[in-house]
Amino acid sequence: MTTTTTATTARAVGTPHTRVEGRDKVTGAARYAGEIPFAGLAHGWLVTSAVARGRITSIDTGPVLEMPGVLTVLHHGNAPRLDTEYTGLLGTPDRTSALFQHDRVPHLGWPVALVVAETSEQAREAAEALVVHYEQQPHDVDFAGAGDDEAYSVDGYMPGVAAKGDLAAELAASDTVVDAEYTTPEEHHAMMEPHAATAHWDGGRLEIVDSNQGTMWVAHELALLFSLDPAAVHVRSEHVGGGFGSKGVRAHQVAAALAATALQRPVRVVMTRRQMFSLAGYRSPTRQRIRLGADATGRLRALEHSCLSLTSTVHEFVESGAGPARVMYDADAHHTANRVVRLDVPTPTWMRAPGEAPGSFALESAFDELAERLGLDPIALRVRNEPEAGPVSGLPFASRHLIACFEEGARRFGWADRDPRPGLRREGRWLIGTGTAAASFPAGSAPSTATVTAEADGTFTVRVNAADIGTGARTALTLIAADALETTPERVRVLIGDSDLGQAWIAGGSMGTRSWAWAVTGAATELRERLALGTGIPPEGLTVRSDTTQAVGALTQKERHSFGAQFAEVAVDVGTGEVRVRRMLGIFSAGRIVNPLTARNQLVGGMIWGLSMALHEEAARDRASGGVVGADLAGYHVATHADVPLVEADWIEDVDPDDPIGIRGVGEIGIVGAAAAIANAVWHATGVRHRALPIRPDRVLRAEPPRA
Template structure:
């Protein structure tokens, strides 16, 4: 909106105003094409063949009968596939997962390991041939049993310290008036995004092009270039529309397989994973076993805090689920110890999943704080207030901002927390026992180096180009609003193009850092462009273009602890005769920086809270010891919260919390919404029934067993 003030025109800021998605019409009309839908001439289709044993070696692959089937073009396997370069460190600071370095040897590391790729003229022909392919194995005994008492677990030093400690933990525990020592577990969970993984690869004039569904085109370029010994300039990756990622859509088998086949056949090849294949090939949240020990004075002030986390990883790649990370930020104590350990099993490699570490870690930590509050006879919010740290408990760094208290205050007011009877099991409505619970939330707020290109067009509009990824978060729309303000114009004058690696390196959509990182680059380029336009330069037909690079600017962020915070509140109803748990209402209040677009931000936060309900009550992937595979590896067998499970009264809001060190004031909202949500539900179930559930999900059978005083199953 513009208003005239004398002879000067001022522009009302777009950031902070609700705006529908700029690509919304294209999506609902089908004009927006996803990676598996884009047409290509002479397109061939690849179908992966997965192992039927959980550990062993491939003895032989009977390709001849399959090659004789209609439409089949080739069968790639360890005996004939192109060789890959695997000795490098990738974007995330680790070597490539051998799951993705396809067909380089005869080893089978888990059930569902990729052993061959059948390529045919049509998808149907490829699938039929893949299902007919006979592979012989030399099977070996496998181990897929994860438990808290594994003796072969070990600490891995990597991108974060495996162990952080200060003070004499045992002495402080011994001197504490109140102590707690409990074990909490979370199960294996899967991303289950709407759009499956899909990629099309082709060579064009000596340059590799990949049309993909991913969370960072620059990321995929870098990994594919290293794997196939190419210069990054010889690889282009496009990913315009993505139907969800949640941490899973990085470099996976489908891109590598498509590139291999396109290289061999000299024509475009598309590989799309089935839902069942995704359960073994695209990562998941590892099950965790977490031990928490707390010691406090009689007034509830912590003297000791220990958070030990164990997760599984595959036998071929190491991945740490950093569950103790929330304890390194949320609460201080005189003695403080946090540690991560992993155990290698014959299972697929886990990966990042929405709020990695913080989501399962907050369940354990915030459940333990609730138990401590009960022991101390304190309100759960008051206990947390008494243990607010002045600096990072583990890092010692100052906080850039920590408005958690404001979230507590506003959330308690709106939820009606002051009227809560703290006694468990006293509220009843017919057959339902009612209870309320709360938990705190936090998630790191960082930024990564990015480049952006902004062009002033001759017609008075502007074009922004950046290799960002909108995985359903509304990032494309947010960048329109940010660019409009930075250029002192209106959103209708700005076009944003994303998802193309040719626009230059940019941060991935992950770690709640995407929009913040891209906004920084767009703001920098727009500022320089405005300076050039202020000189009165005429705009030529090709426009005036400015490119930015924020590598140096974002480096200063490491000098402080930077996090989004939040307070989660839940009310549940529990029927102890059937074991049914219903969430009746939820409220989340967050301190998550400057909110760029309230419409899509609220969508992200509420979505995270709904996932918290799903995590608390529904999600659980269970492995069969005999086969090493999952029971019900599909969306029929793997339960997620649906409409009937989600209350109509679920609300997310925020307090004023701009980051003073960010050009726009952004922190990030993509993941903090799920953090603490499962703990709030679990704490509410305790308040309703008087029984603690320390093992997720809170299934009906577990409710019934708890009511009968039986141990959990």
Template sequence: MTTVTTGTRTSTPSAGTPHTRVEGRDKVTGAARYAADIPFTELAHGWLVLSTIARGRIRAIDTVPVLAMPGVLTVLDHRNAPRVDTDYTTLLGTRPDPTCAVFQHDRVPHVGWPVALVVAETPEQAREAAEALVVHYEQQPHDVEFTGEHPDAHPVDGHMPAVTDKGDLEARLAASAAVVDVEYTTPEEHHNPMEPHAATARWDGGRLEVVDSNQGATWVVGELANLFSLDPASVRVRSEHVGGGFGSKGVRAHQVAAVMAATVLQRPVRVVLTRRQMFSLAGYRSPTAQRIRLGADADGRLRALEHRSVSLTSTVHEFVEPSAGVARVMYDADAHHTANRVVRRDVPTPTWMRAPGEAPGSFALEAALDELAEKCGIDPIELRLRNEPDKGPVSGLPFAGRNLRACFVEGARRFGWADRDPRPGRRRDGRWLLGTGTAAASFPAGAAPSTAAVTAEADGTFTVRIAAADIGTGARTALTLVAADALNVTPDRVRVRIGDSDFGPAMIAGGSMGTRSWAWAVTAAAGELRERLALGAGIPPEGITVRSDTTAAIGALAQKERHSFGAQFAEVAVDVSTGEVRVRRMLGVFAAGRIINPLTARGQFVGGMIWGISMALHEEAVRDRASGGHVGADLAGYHVATHADVPLIEADWVEDPDPDDPVGIKGIGEIGLVGAAAAIANAVWHATGVRHRSLPIRPSRVLADVPREPHASDGGAPHA
């Protein structure tokens, strides 16, 4: 027996000080293995065959020639694939998207629908055979066009009610001194994480094991167990390293297809999606059409607010992009109406994408606030501060903390806002028109029940086990620091193991709730372990383990409105000769709870802000109405911000711990994106005097609206 004590540290707490990633060396040296890297004996490879029509039925599949090709083991399609069950509710409280229930019928609801899986000894053989497979279709007329307002648009409750309303909107608008009535649109956007979706399935002694790239092992276990009518205890999912997710890495067609093939062949089968396949099978952010109507009195105080959003969904599953939800938190009015509606088309199902709802919704709402500030002759920051609510505008709940004012005050000071001439089109740098803009940001700060186990090892170290997922956010490192503080030891004595469903149920990496939920569970287990060690008990060779479950503790959070907040600032330069928009600098100041690791937290904030540049100026997936498919479904045709597009970006935060959280965490994963595109669009107006209400702000759109005035100097360029 060994005695291990946690002791009392005299050094500063680990949380709140910068720490490099604990797995950083493994990642940069290649020692860290991702889902498609892990070897298995007798591993076979599956390649998905996707439909080439947008709507219709499969008439025939010519499998005989393909089965005779070298290395081909089987072809699965709707005629011979195992049956699955979709009559259940997912971890997120929704019905499953039937897209993941592959090969169950002959119907084709969109281009890129999985119609077969070819399995072979090598990935090259599988791909060659899949590309040789001939599928005959009965083609039917399709419609992929999204126009926003449409007679077929209907409300859908997602993770929030579809419609909220109070007060007489028309009466309040009529009585307002200033009114804004505008429509904003955002395009279809795609996740494109660096690591493609990949999964390997195998049966081991009657137990299904899946090695996967996902955002939550608990999530995937539950879905696979339901689909295949298995006891969840007989399913194990491992996902140790994940190269990005952004909402896309739940249960998809490739995992289900891999399980089917492994069941049929009784050997491990790996299925990896290509980049082009991800455009059809990994979900995306729906395009939106949003109408904002604001009415204010002479002092700029809101008397009427309407935010209506229409988004796109598939014919097989109703997923809503809840863009109007952001208005339910940010601003109040005597008459306050919001609605989220969808239109069904012959397209793949959209899904969660970083800051779902808030990202496109904040663009519309915060751009409209800027237009209202112009009409009222009030500074955009002052207008927002005059409309700070004292409680949730829709929920009526008190805020657990709303430090947005502090974010704007500090951000304005650092950005030099006081020196800004509010008149548009007044600043030049050679051929460039210069402008600055701002916007507010918010994102919910939730938590979900999780379990964690902490073990005091005989050698004086501690092992934490939790089914968390680190999708590049630095969660593994943050949990190491949280555990070290909870145990009163230094981080080098703590080892955190994650990404294994055998560690017990835990929240997914999503909704900015991952680290908060997991830290709560780790803190609870570590606290109980310290109490046991304080009794002086010796440590046996197998160690002493304490397990926590936070289900009961988290229930009280619903009694308050909980959000992170932020203020975004941007300076742009617009070339009126070419239409080019360059972002010169950005600043984001956030009130996002206690910051556990400033190093990785700043990376999260800045990464979100860079995505805001991408959203404002670049990203747009375009569908060909004739074929129903994408134009340029790859990273050559789908543009995202690159190093050349990223200027000086600064992110900082104000003190804002959540008093009801044991660690003080709120959540930071998504708020960096919220409001960033609006700040850039508002800066483009300030530079040119022209409002752009449709994203992205492409050069062609700038040239269509901005008069090209001759100028003596053609020199000058945006600062790098």
């Protein structure tokens, strides 16, 4: 057998390929976590609190246990004990997952019991009949009314506060100053597949079949929670119907494992859509203050970006909205701060481009305001403020092609023909405007392992504990392995989504494919070299393992990011206040593009989410009950087909010779800056700035026109 590429063999990476599992998904052959059959399967139904703060005084389990099919009711009085003091994979323990360990209720929708029955219908009926008594206490969910004295600075995945220079002095010396507050609302992931998990014990080993973004992560946390040896927990997650940051360790996995422990039989727990609004995490609302001071030429002398978000009283999570300013623009005085306030609400979590999505809306809107006041083109202002190194880190950029993205985008969008004056272009009842914004997202890497086996039949098997949450990662890894092995994708089989496959990073932070590909490439390259020696392949195959733990550390001496330029054209109905996006264009620099078909899909999807963020998405929390009003996909508005116009995404060549893998994630950068580009286009159409998202028709109608 030979694996050497012939002159006629085309490389797989860089050419469009349909998903290797695509046929299974569209025909229904692909099974998701909530539909995989198990012998003797029981069904659990979560019962959630009816009060936003208080204590459980009693639970009337007797009548429910007499109902048909009911097997047990788990609650804080009888559930197995968990270890809640561990240090998890991502730091301090998230006590949101410590179910049924105490009688406290920290927010509306907190799990207070799990009813387990023979069928899902029986479990639901019994759960709805369960009566729980509470000692109710006053609660506070009012983020808009939270005072600065209640907030505190905190380190998220970035420093809470980063500062240099004399901010007051540089603002005072500036020729032009923008000082404005921007707000974004609570937003929810709204993926198609709800959270689902089945747990059972097999020979002393806890087996979990789940829908998650990283089986290693889930297995590690469950092992700590249940005080088990890591090898005693096995998690599988073959197909995931969307995650966007929410599918980590959640209540459903822990509840299923508790019930399986108590009953010693398989138990499945699936969240309802309404439960997901309180148990699956969400993007925190933000209140952001931007102060920009510039000299007469447009060069920044002062930049301040302060972002306030909320967290629960159970676990601390920070929406690091001030993060983009630490990458995008420098100034003599540069101050950024992420602060948080605790309220009686569910714990927020990662959501597509956490920090960057809301932070870029504020920063890029403020930059547009500064360009207006200076009488400069928004792109020209950004060109004048291109930093030579990381504004906070001081590290050199591995590559930074932001201006090239703007140049290509401006050419394709027709930016040069734009009259910069607002409110002048009209088509019937519609005012027309265009806007632009910059985008960036970190290009990180995390340690991962992979094995590649040359099979006796001439095929190859790649084993890497990746997660494909709809991004096309399984297909991308197939192409990467094929090229490294110098063979065709048809001869490569990739196995993912199984914690027994070894350590690998989660599908998150746009680091998944980059991290997994590095490990796969290393193993495949070494295997190809061994095969070239002509030693032959034994019947059981020849396997090589790769571990990138040592190599990853070498990439920390430079700032590594993807960049992009977003463009949007909108039409605003002056009579109804309706805003319609007519076209969007995004040009990105995102390293080596593995599969143009799925990469473009991810970028366009992110841009559409940015449209949804700008015009539709807003979870309203009721102060009286503490819950989300309309906690379903009818009450929570997202962009649908009728809202989505022509959306184009493309990229420029971006090769970093010092990067051993060259791949950067594209799952998140598409949303960054998209909402700001639309908001800036609405200003150009109407002459009115909108600093609060979403830009609803009522806000457009109530907005005061600019003074002459």
